Amino acid sequence: MIVTTIIYESKVMRKNGKSPAPALENGMQILEEIAGGNGIAFNKIVEKLSLPESSAVRYLKVLIQRDYISKDPKSGLYYSGSGLSKLIKMDSVAGKIREKLDTVLKSLTQNTGNTSIFVYWNGSLWQCLGKELNEDSIAMQNINDVRHDILSYPWSPFIFNGFSETRKKIELSRYPDFKKLAEKLEASYKFFLRNGYVLYESESIRRLSAPVSMKENVFCGAMALGGTCSSMPEKSISRLAKILKEHARLLSIELKDIK
Incomplete structure (x- = not known):
């Protein structure tokens, strides 16, 4: 499947220490972090990916617009969105x-x-x-x-x-x-x-x-x-x-x- 293939290739590129598309790589890493848990805070995303806060804000904004992730308005935590599930289906x-x-x-x-x-x-x-x-x-x-x-x-x-x-x-x-x-x-x-x-x-x-x-x-x-x-x-x-x-x-x- 397209999504699975992209994430797999993203992991391989990180293992090899290189990426031909750093922005896409960061987006894939964010998806992996969010998809793998029960909600993750903004500061944890920044910390785990070693991203500038301004960059993390931009990536998260695009992923939310695409409905690949969602943000809980009360807790501020980020979760997997319906768009990602839809792509896989x-x-x-x-x-x-x-x-x-x-x-x-x-x-x-x-x-x-x-x-x-x-x-x-x-x-x-x-x-x-x-x-x-x-x-x-x-x-x-x-x-x-x-x-x-x-x-x-x-x-x-x-x-x-x-x-x-x-x-x-x-x-x-x-x-x-x-x-x-x-x-x-x-x-x-x-x-x-x-x-x-x-x-x-x-x-x-x-x-x-x-x-x-x-x-x-x-x-x-x-x-x-x-x-x-x-x-x-x-x-x-x-x-x-x-x-x-x-x-x-x-x-x-x-x-x-x-x-």
């Missing part, structure tokens, strides 16, 4: 989703003549769980690729619309031209509400995406098509989008029993 869900993808992606590619993928959303990042390549189209992402720049894709409007205003500001702040990006995401979501899919296009490529849900309509990712302007000409967009939406609907039905 969702990783197991990803494996179950992966088992359902081969048939539907092959069908989608065969019926459209373009590359199809499924990207999974675990609440913090995107991961490509399945792909069916059409060699006359475009490659798109590789299977198992993980993307942390979560607002850069045709499927990003599906998650952005569901973010709180606070999280929208946090995520947008990672991008230089955040105002333009916010406008693009909002416009794309409005397009989705009218048409049931999102279209991203440039001079040479086009990509279509449609949301996929699990039980109780919980969003879990997106099915997407990618192609060139030749494999996906403008006059074919409506037809391809209809096929894409139908496959996304069928996959959502397949995933209803996943918990």
Whole structure:
């Protein structure tokens, strides 16, 4: 699982006395300390990790915003948050989703003549769980690729619309031209509400995406098509989008029993 792997690698790096990402290393150490006990005080975190108080405050603030940890307002102690548990649970869900993808992606590619993928959303990042390549189209992402720049894709409007205003500001702040990006995401979501899919296009490529849900309509990712302007000409967009939406609907039905 992603979380387990990161924490394990963090321990290995400490044992070797080096870390290519000190800030991430500190964040992982804080998670380990908090996850391993029944609440821990701020001064204990600072002491155990030998961190400046100002740095510890910043790390804790981010982890709280992500819901990976929580702070008891009365005692001031820090505890594991629901976000961390959700990540671990969702990783197991990803494996179950992966088992359902081969048939539907092959069908989608065969019926459209373009590359199809499924990207999974675990609440913090995107991961490509399945792909069916059409060699006359475009490659798109590789299977198992993980993307942390979560607002850069045709499927990003599906998650952005569901973010709180606070999280929208946090995520947008990672991008230089955040105002333009916010406008693009909002416009794309409005397009989705009218048409049931999102279209991203440039001079040479086009990509279509449609949301996929699990039980109780919980969003879990997106099915997407990618192609060139030749494999996906403008006059074919409506037809391809209809096929894409139908496959996304069928996959959502397949995933209803996943918990």
